[in-house]
Amino acid sequence: MDAAFDPPAIPGLSSGRVTMPAIGFGTSQLGDCGEIVAAALKAGYRNIDTAWKYGTEKGVGEGIRASGVPRGDIFLTTKVSHEYLRAADFAKSVEESLARLRTDYVDLLLIHWPAIDGTPLAETAGALARAKREGKARNIGVANFNIALAREAMRLCPEPLAVLQAEYHPYLDQTKLLAFCRGEGLVFMAYCPLGRGRLLKDETLAGIARARGRTIAQVALRWIVQQGGIAPIPRSANPRHMAESLRVFDFTLTDEEMRRIHGLARPDGRIANPAGRAPAWD
Numbered sequence: 001m002d003a004a005f006d007p008p009a010i011p012g013l014s015s016g017r018v019t020m021p022a023i024g025f026g027t028s029q030l031g032d033c034g035e036i037v038a039a040a041l042k043a044g045y046r047n048i049d050t051a052w053k054y055g056t057e058k059g060v061g062e063g064i065r066a067s068g069v070p071r072g073d074i075f076l077t078t079k080v081s082h083e084y085l086r087a088a089d090f091a092k093s094v095e096e097s098l099a100r101l102r103t104d105y106v107d108l109l110l111i112h113w114p115a116i117d118g119t120p121l122a123e124t125a126g127a128l129a130r131a132k133r134e135g136k137a138r139n140i141g142v143a144n145f146n147i148a149l150a151r152e153a154m155r156l157c158p159e160p161l162a163v164l165q166a167e168y169h170p171y172l173d174q175t176k177l178l179a180f181c182r183g184e185g186l187v188f189m190a191y192c193p194l195g196r197g198r199l200l201k202d203e204t205l206a207g208i209a210r211a212r213g214r215t216i217a218q219v220a221l222r223w224i225v226q227q228g229g230i231a232p233i234p235r236s237a238n239p240r241h242m243a244e245s246l247r248v249f250d251f252t253l254t255d256e257e258m259r260r261i262h263g264l265a266r267p268d269g270r271i272a273n274p275a276g277r278a279p280a281w282d
């Protein structure tokens with residue numbers, strides 16, 4: 001086997017409520033992704049992120065089957081979209097997601113975005129807790145919630161939340177949200193960890209990558225995992241990139257390098273900011 005594809009050991013990330021592999025694999029925009037997901041599992045990923053909205057649940061289910069990796073070895077996340085936050089719609093969306101994924105539970109179920117149609121958060125939080133109590137989700141959480149909404153979800157949900165998923169990469173300062181998650185014992189799952197590719201020409205990251213004999217993607221992902229308590233979920237359709245992104249647990253950035261990367265945050269750094277759907281970000 002090509003040495004580049006020998007899967008590296010991936011550490012676990014634990015908050016007390018949930019344990020997951022400290023890096024995951026994103027699947028948005030991958031379409032009919034069965035072969036890609038099987039390749040990611042072959043490369044060593046055991047933490048897979050999907051959502052109804054991505055249209056990739058069917059491919060993820062097929063990829064898991066085709067890979068031969070036991071379902072129990074995989075931490076699988078899906079999300080219920082903002083169109084389905086009423087309790088009955090939510091329950092139906094979960095059922096349909098499980099059917100497409102060809103599994104009877106997910107390891108993590110997230111509310112994908114806060115409601116924009118006035119659906120009470122208490123109703124959705126109740127439906128989220130019900131999915132957990134019925135064994136359809138081992139853990140629950142929210143995505144794209146600001147601190148105030150996340151606090152409210154934690155207060156209203158009859159079951160504890162374990163995860164908050166939000167955008168994070170060197171161009172976006174998330175100091176406040178990270179401090180909140182740490183204080184509340186929530187694992188932070190970092191989406192768009194490569195800035196959807198925008199970081200990959202950054203001069204500062206390129207300089208650090210050259211000095212370390214690593215790639216820009218590895219430096220950006222290392223900067224995230226080295227902070228602790230954060231699991232990035234990069235997406236790639238390229239097996240070489242998939243393997244490369246997993247190799248971020250065998251080197252350390254200096255405090256000075258970490259600071260320089262923190263200094264790259266910019267006011268217009270946010271990528272996922274859909275008008276009319278995004279909350280008031282912290």
Ligand SMILES: NC(=O)c1ccc[n+]([C@@H]2O[C@H](COP(=O)([O-])OP(=O)(O)OC[C@H]3O[C@@H](n4cnc5c(N)ncnc54)[C@H](OP(=O)(O)O)[C@@H]3O)[C@@H](O)[C@H]2O)c1
Pocket residue numbers: 025026027028029049050112143144165166190191192193194195196197200215217218233234235236237238240241242244245272
């Ligand atoms: N909860 C939410 O609302 C939300 C929103 C956005 C994203 N997400 C999740 O987060 C995941 C990741 O975010 P994203 O897909 O937007 O973007 P991303 O992971 O930041 O960037 C993906 C881009 O990076 C490239 N890439 C990946 N690994 C690379 C490597 N090692 N070297 C060079 N290029 C590399 C990919 O190209 P190649 O294919 O050529 O490698 C692709 O163009 C999503 O797939 C999704 O699962 C969640």
